[in-house]
Amino acid sequence: MGVNRDKVDLWKADVARSVDFYNEWFMVFAPNAFRETRIETTKRVEKALLLTENLTNIRPETLQANPSVLPMLRMATCPPIARDRLIGLAGVSPNLVKSMEDEQRIPPMMKAAELLEQLNRIGDIIERMADPDIFVWKQRSDNGTTEEVHRASIIVADRLCGAVANPIIRNAQEKRQLAAIKSWLEARGYRELVLGDAKDFLTMPAGTFSFRFNVPITMDGGKKVNIPVDAVIMRKNAQRGDFPALFEAKSAGDFTNTNKRRKEEAVKIQQLRKTYGNQIAFDLFLCGYFDSGYLGYEAAEGIDLVWEHRIEDLAQFGF
Known part of the structure; x- marks a missing residue:
């Protein structure tokens, strides 16, 4: 029974x-659980922007050393780019992108020259498609004010949290x-x-x-x-x-x-x-x-x- x-x-x-x-x-x-996560995510987005010179210089070496920033960068574009769309646009290995996002690492068997080439393509796509209404400083060819960068980080964090609400x-x-x-x-x-x-x-x-x-x-x-x-x-x-x-x-x-x-x-x-x-x-x-x-x-x-x-x-x- x-x-x-x-x-x-x-x-x-x-x-x-x-x-x-x-x-x-x-x-x-x-609402509190979401807000707490958004605060932590905002800090991570700010770090990602710092590493990429506020989205003005996404170097392949930076992506290689910090693979976990890729999901944040995908949410920084207009429109935000889905994982598979990025793979198609950049013409890169699905295994590379999935390894960076799911395991926060670079595929260990990938050849160095091929890796840097593909990471460079990813960076080019992100820079070209960066949302101009969020990253307003890119139109001025500077790195943005502290207030502008923080505001942009909150918006990207909102997009990230919304995707995993x-x-x-x-x-x-x-x-x-x-x-x-x-x-x-x-x-x-x-x-x-x-x-x-x-x-x-x-x-x-x-x-x-x-x-x-x-x-x-x-x-x-x-x-x-x-x-x-x-x-x-x-x-x-x-x-x-x-x-x-x-x-x-x-x-x-x-x-x-x-x-x-x-x-x-x-x-x-x-x-x-x-x-x-x-x-x-x-x-x-x-x-x-x-x-x-x-x-x-x-x-x-x-x-x-x-x-x-x-x-x-x-x-x-x-x-």
Whole structure:
């Protein structure tokens, strides 16, 4: 018997309460989370402008030494250039651009002469397409005033943050969710795992918990990989060989994306059972827009759930 997965008659009311819970949080905290990220991003944009002489001299050596500035430079053009568009316009290697943006490094096997040539092409495109309404000093052929550079940095930072607004909010929400679990567990005598307490999730001492813990699984063909689990909790009464409880903290600001991604949890529980057997459990800690279609899909896989607005339901999992 489940805690909430089989309480279909309660789902409608809980969905409504969860949506209200998320919306209240969003209205109060999301603007602050976005603003804090924008402030930090503005500082990084100012650094990128300093390195490129305020977008008047984007040298290939600068890009080679500071590959992480490329996403900011793409947002400095008119119009802002998507990654694939930059690759096409500059006629450069997709691997070069993706490595600079995703890994903040230059491909190690790329030949030096070819690298400098391609970085030079990227710099030329950025300089030619730099937004004249933002970088007003380029029309004057100078480097701009301090006030102009700061204003331009804020605008570019806004563009960058706007492109990743959902991840910013999602990360802030996840931190809050995990903090709520931590507070609830510690109030009941649990303690957070410290380095050296356990060599893996199976050897955690009773009465401990950990966040973003890697759990190894065996894929088809015998390959072992780690899957990250948001919350791993070893019950106080756990005996040797017992599995800890595994929870995924999920939040959503609309119904569409949750139903698009509902297979992710089903895949995880299937992989866990294939590796450890049917006794292992993988459940959800939810806040936001999760409708009956999503809940029914997860319940069919044997995945239970706790609503954040009813966090006390964690007690029914034996904590």
